[in-house]
Amino acid sequence: MTLNTPDARPTAAPVRAPLPPLPAAEAVIVGAGARAPNGLTALQVTMSVRALKMDPRASHLIDRAGEPMVTCRLPSIGDHVMGLERLVALGGPALTQAAFPWLSAERQRRRAARPLPVVVALPPRSRPGFDPRLESQLLAGLEARSQVPIDHARSALVLGCRGGAARAFEIALERLGAGEHDAVAVGGVDSFFDPDALEWLDRELRLHSMRTENGFIPGEGAGFVVLAARGRAGSLPRLGQVLGAAVAAEPRPYGSDQPCLAAGITSAVKRAAAAVGAKARRIPWAMNDVVNERHRVDEWSYVMARAFEAFTPDVICEQPLLKTGDLGAASAPVMLAIATVRWGTRCAPGDCVLIGTHAEGPERGALLASLDPVR
Numbered sequence: 001m002t003l004n005t006p007d008a009r010p011t012a013a014p015v016r017a018p019l020p021p022l023p024a025a026e027a028v029i030v031g032a033g034a035r036a037p038n039g040l041t042a043l044q045v046t047m048s049v050r051a052l053k054m055d056p057r058a059s060h061l062i063d064r065a066g067e068p069m070v071t072c073r074l075p076s077i078g079d080h081v082m083g084l085e086r087l088v089a090l091g092g093p094a095l096t097q098a099a100f101p102w103l104s105a106e107r108q109r110r111r112a113a114r115p116l117p118v119v120v121a122l123p124p125r126s127r128p129g130f131d132p133r134l135e136s137q138l139l140a141g142l143e144a145r146s147q148v149p150i151d152h153a154r155s156a157l158v159l160g161c162r163g164g165a166a167r168a169f170e171i172a173l174e175r176l177g178a179g180e181h182d183a184v185a186v187g188g189v190d191s192f193f194d195p196d197a198l199e200w201l202d203r204e205l206r207l208h209s210m211r212t213e214n215g216f217i218p219g220e221g222a223g224f225v226v227l228a229a230r231g232r233a234g235s236l237p238r239l240g241q242v243l244g245a246a247v248a249a250e251p252r253p254y255g256s257d258q259p260c261l262a263a264g265i266t267s268a269v270k271r272a273a274a275a276v277g278a279k280a281r282r283i284p285w286a287m288n289d290v291v292n293e294r295h296r297v298d299e300w301s302y303v304m305a306r307a308f309e310a311f312t313p314d315v316i317c318e319q320p321l322l323k324t325g326d327l328g329a330a331s332a333p334v335m336l337a338i339a340t341v342r343w344g345t346r347c348a349p350g351d352c353v354l355i356g357t358h359a360e361g362p363e364r365g366a367l368l369a370s371l372d373p374v375r
Contacts, residue, residue: 029241037325095222118185
């Protein structure tokens with residue numbers, strides 16, 4: 001209760017000391033692209049997630065109870081398209097979006113753009129319905145669909161689901177740091193729309209339905225960013241920078257006999273967050289791949305409690321895949337593309353974001369990105 005007396009004086013709110021400046025990373029983001037069920041570009045996906053738009057659709061596939069299986073999938077890709085062809089249709093346009101600024105600058109400097117190395121995260125071989133042609137034909141398919149010249153000899157595929165995307169960024173950062181590339185496209189492509197994959201989720205009681213209390217809605221999508229060495233970015237707009245990426249194995253992943261203690265994701269988050277440096281420079285924003293499966297919810301809650309020193313007290317934690325469906329190996333790249341769009345449209349809750357992912361197997365990944373302090 002405030003007394004209105006002659007001696008009462010308004011008390012000024014305490015002024016928060018400015019945060020220390022972000023460090024300048026070697027890898028700057030000069031292009032980003034995404035494709036998901038709720039958008040065909042990174043901008044559309046971002047704004048649809050912000051508007052809480054989600055449009056699951058029934059399919060011709062039937063679950064154990066005789067009901068149509070429901071997924072989030074692009075209406076522009078026919079339900080008869082699966083495997084390699086579906087992933088090429090998803091990934092090609094996203095790669096085109098991400099590579100356009102770099103290739104345009106390349107063509108202005110010389111007659112033809114140099115082939116671009118690409119590091120792509122894909123679903124694991126162990127997933128039912130995995131198309132073995134992906135390993136030998138995906139890069140050629142992406143090149144033809146996107147019209148982006150790809151340096152096949154220096155490109156790589158990482159078959160590790162959601163955690164594999166963090167490994168893809170690790171590879172790209174290592175190569176840029178060693179001076180092997182001027183620029184590299186990093187991303188992920190995935191789709192759960194496959195009869196064998198959906199039957200497996202249904203059998204394991206992980207497919208969302210009226211008869212499953214711990215399932216998720218499968219999705220599909222693709223995300224790519226082009227990372228350039230800071231000294232090679234030239235006058236290109238810098239959408240952000242990647243400060244660190246880390247992958248760690250969970251000793252007791254979902255499905256093991258022992259309870260999961262989230263050691264893997266905790267280690268990955270702490271290692272990725274260490275790139276920020278001083279404790280005073282905490283992280284104000286986090287995104288993760290949680291889609292209401294209980295084990296992922298539990299693991300992330302453990303992380304936020306154990307790695308509290310890495311985050312601000314009022315950290316904003318978001319779960320964008322609740323509006324796209326589970327994007328598998330595309331999760332981290334799509335979330336990073338969302339972050340770049342939100343920075344560019346000035347609607348981000350912070351200048352630095354940590355992205356966490358949980359694979360089907362033991363791989364756990366984390367990625368730390370921020371606005372570029374040198375602008």
